[in-house]
Amino acid sequence: MAAPTRIAAFVTGLVCLATSALAESGDVEAGKRVFSKCQGCHQVGEEAKHRIGPHLNGLFGRRAASHDDFRYSKSFRRAGTGGLEWHAETLDTFLENPRSMASGTRMSFRGLKDAGDRANLIAYLRTFSDDPANIPEADPTARGTDHDLEPTILALKGDPEYGEYLSGECVTCHQASGAGNGIPSIILWPEEDFVVAMHAYKKKQRKHPVMQMVAGRLGDEEIAALAAYFGQLNE
Amino acid sequence: MKLNRRAFLGTTAAAAGTIAAPVVLADGHSKPRVIVVGGGAGGATAARYIAKDSKGEIDVTLIEPTRTYYTCFFSNLYLGGFKEVSDIGHTYGKLAASGVNVVHDWAVGVDRDARTVSLAGGASLPYDKLILSPGIDFVDGAVEGWDLSSQNAMPHAYKAGSQSELLKAQLVAMPEGGTFVMVAPPNPFRCPPGPYERVSMVAHFLKNNNPTAKIIVADPKPKFSKMALFQEGWANHYEGMVDWIGEDFGGGNVSVDPAAMTVSIDGEETKADVCNVIPAMKAGRIAELAGVTDGNWAPVNAADMSSKADPDIHVLGDASQQGDMPKSGFAANSQAKVCANAVRGALTESKVFPAKFSNTCWSLIAANDGVKVGATYEATPEKIAKIDGFISQTGETSDVRKATYEESEGWYTGITTDMLG
Numbered sequence: 001m002a003a004p005t006r007i008a009a010f011v012t013g014l015v016c017l018a019t020s021a022l023a024e025s026g027d028v029e030a031g032k033r034v035f036s037k038c039q040g041c042h043q044v045g046e047e048a049k050h051r052i053g054p055h056l057n058g059l060f061g062r063r064a065a066s067h068d069d070f071r072y073s074k075s076f077r078r079a080g081t082g083g084l085e086w087h088a089e090t091l092d093t094f095l096e097n098p099r100s101m102a103s104g105t106r107m108s109f110r111g112l113k114d115a116g117d118r119a120n121l122i123a124y125l126r127t128f129s130d131d132p133a134n135i136p137e138a139d140p141t142a143r144g145t146d147h148d149l150e151p152t153i154l155a156l157k158g159d160p161e162y163g164e165y166l167s168g169e170c171v172t173c174h175q176a177s178g179a180g181n182g183i184p185s186i187i188l189w190p191e192e193d194f195v196v197a198m199h200a201y202k203k204k205q206r207k208h209p210v211m212q213m214v215a216g217r218l219g220d221e222e223i224a225a226l227a228a229y230f231g232q233l234n235e
Numbered sequence: 236m237k238l239n240r241r242a243f244l245g246t247t248a249a250a251a252g253t254i255a256a257p258v259v260l261a262d263g264h265s266k267p268r269v270i271v272v273g274g275g276a277g278g279a280t281a282a283r284y285i286a287k288d289s290k291g292e293i294d295v296t297l298i299e300p301t302r303t304y305y306t307c308f309f310s311n312l313y314l315g316g317f318k319e320v321s322d323i324g325h326t327y328g329k330l331a332a333s334g335v336n337v338v339h340d341w342a343v344g345v346d347r348d349a350r351t352v353s354l355a356g357g358a359s360l361p362y363d364k365l366i367l368s369p370g371i372d373f374v375d376g377a378v379e380g381w382d383l384s385s386q387n388a389m390p391h392a393y394k395a396g397s398q399s400e401l402l403k404a405q406l407v408a409m410p411e412g413g414t415f416v417m418v419a420p421p422n423p424f425r426c427p428p429g430p431y432e433r434v435s436m437v438a439h440f441l442k443n444n445n446p447t448a449k450i451i452v453a454d455p456k457p458k459f460s461k462m463a464l465f466q467e468g469w470a471n472h473y474e475g476m477v478d479w480i481g482e483d484f485g486g487g488n489v490s491v492d493p494a495a496m497t498v499s500i501d502g503e504e505t506k507a508d509v510c511n512v513i514p515a516m517k518a519g520r521i522a523e524l525a526g527v528t529d530g531n532w533a534p535v536n537a538a539d540m541s542s543k544a545d546p547d548i549h550v551l552g553d554a555s556q557q558g559d560m561p562k563s564g565f566a567a568n569s570q571a572k573v574c575a576n577a578v579r580g581a582l583t584e585s586k587v588f589p590a591k592f593s594n595t596c597w598s599l600i601a602a603n604d605g606v607k608v609g610a611t612y613e614a615t616p617e618k619i620a621k622i623d624g625f626i627s628q629t630g631e632t633s634d635v636r637k638a639t640y641e642e643s644e645g646w647y648t649g650i651t652t653d654m655l656g
Binding site: 161162164165166168169171172173174175176177179181182183209210212213214216217 | 284288565568569572576586588591593595607609610611622623624625638641642643644645646648649650652653
């Protein structure tokens with residue numbers, strides 16, 4: 001079922017090359033490789049669900065910030081209310097510099113400066129848009145977060161009040177408003193993602209030296225407390 | 236009675252660390268009152284956190300003479316041309332709007348028995364807890380020939396603002412091929428990498444505007460913070476421009492003549508076109524006036540930053556003598572949160588959590604060439620003790636250095652927002 005869809009997209013791409021419709025001139029396979037930059041936060045494909053960022057199925061033609069079950073930044077909600085819809089052109093602008101369209105977005109991504117990368121990525125995302133049911137089971141594209149943590153650690157319910165106190169150490173760099181330049185936003189993450197990320201720093205699987213140092217001395221309860229606090233922080 | 240009570244409380248606080256004795260509010264008023272002196276990284280953060288977290292249960296007054304606060308952090312980037320002076324200036328309006336009573340005046344005295352702070356404007360304000368975060372002043376006679384009356388001829392630029400602008404103006408006006416001399420301070424001092432980041436930023440400016448100019452640094456120390464990183468950067472970006480004269484070569488044997496604009500280093504006289512004198516430092520004067528200093532600094536208990544001389548006074552940041560943390564804005568901000576939590580716990584029924592401290596200091600060596608050093612700390616009965624740390628490595632890729640610089644910009648926005656709202 002999916003193969004024809006993709007071929008169709010590819011053929012359309014060839015046809016449209018001359019008319020400079022960016023999204024349709026991209027290479028789907030190359031776009032899949034570009035998507036590796038996105039999949040730390042976004043899932044797409046059959047089992048895709050919201051993680052740090054919303055899932056990206058059915059993106060084309062959709063109004064921005066329109067999933068009721070995802071907590072968007074104020075900035076994105078405003079953009080959606082203002083009529084921003086996702087099409088090749090708007091995605092191209094957004095992907096080049098996310099802050100150009102939603103200055104307060106929590107998407108901590110500097111942007112794709114290479115127009116070819118953007119075109120390929122847009123072509124790839126396009127394949128998940130017409131009808132997500134078309135994505136074949138044998139071809140999963142969404143990569144789940146790597147959960148090698150003890151289930152007991154993931155099951156811990158953190159104390160947000162303790163998390164609020166501990167958060168003092170975080171907000172010297174990570175702004176409580178969710179704004180971020182040079183330092184990513186850490187608010188409103190699903191608690192599980194937050195916990196997984198902090199334990200990855202603690203185990204030095206993630207590389208950043210400041211974060212390894214900070215996470216290194218946090219206990220399981222403390223990480224759970226921070227996840228609980230930042231997970232519910234209002235902008 | 237008063238002496239006994241003080242002695243008793245002092246012992247208890249020192250022994251128990253975090254457990255505060257029940258507070259008897261001054262002159263029977265209902266709401267506890269906290270006065271914070273000094274609106275920098277320590278004081279502004281403490282005021283904001285106490286006001287924010289006590290949700291109106293505590294009256295917080297911040298006493299700060301200046302209406303615009305210029306951050307010392309990033310003031311070197313202004314000298315280098317990477318920031319405008321307006322980028323490092325901040326007002327206290329948001330702090331006032333968030334419930335802190337901001338008083339622009341000088342605190343000129345503390346009556347510890349009456350628990351009042353007197354202001355230059357004549358007022359006397361009562362407190363239940365006093366937080367002193369006055370930053371630094373300079374030790375008299377630290378550099379022979381220099382005193383505050385010479386700071387226009389030979390600026391220190393180690394309290395940001397007009398002094399930074401003066402030093403920048405002198406740098407811009409330097410004659411072609413001129414000489415910039417820095418007299419560096421002895422330990423301990425505010426911002427350990429600060430003088431060397433400044434050398435880097437001055438070198439950056441001169442390389443682009445006055446490439447035959449020279450920089451001489453007279454340093455009373457044998458080594459300094461991030462030394463290998465700075466020296467690598469100076470060799471890479473500013474080859475032959477920087478002459479660092481350390482203790483071994485007489486860098487501590489210095490006198491200046493501000494009228495003649497000469498500097499004598501180990502007996503050899505040099506004519507300076509710009510001379511940046513950074514004298515030895517001590518706690519801001521109000522700490523001494525309050526009687527909480529011992530020597531140049533104010534000793535504190537690590538668990539809550541309370542003064543070892545008075546349990547109702549806390550001392551934050553550069554002015555405090557706490558142990559292993561460097562005197563930095565990041566450290567003061569970190570200490571302020573521990574202090575705010577302890578003060579709130581002592582004055583209301585809020586939970587007191589164990590102290591945790593951390594610090595990271597970023598420095599810029601050249602465009603997009605950022606480095607950092609950091610550590611975590613814990614409170615022990617003796618001091619704030621270092622647990623773990625890291626430092627940027629020599630030979631890092633330009634991508635890593637660029638990311639480090641971008642991170643420092645994110646941190647700047649983060650900490651100024653955390654301090655001032």
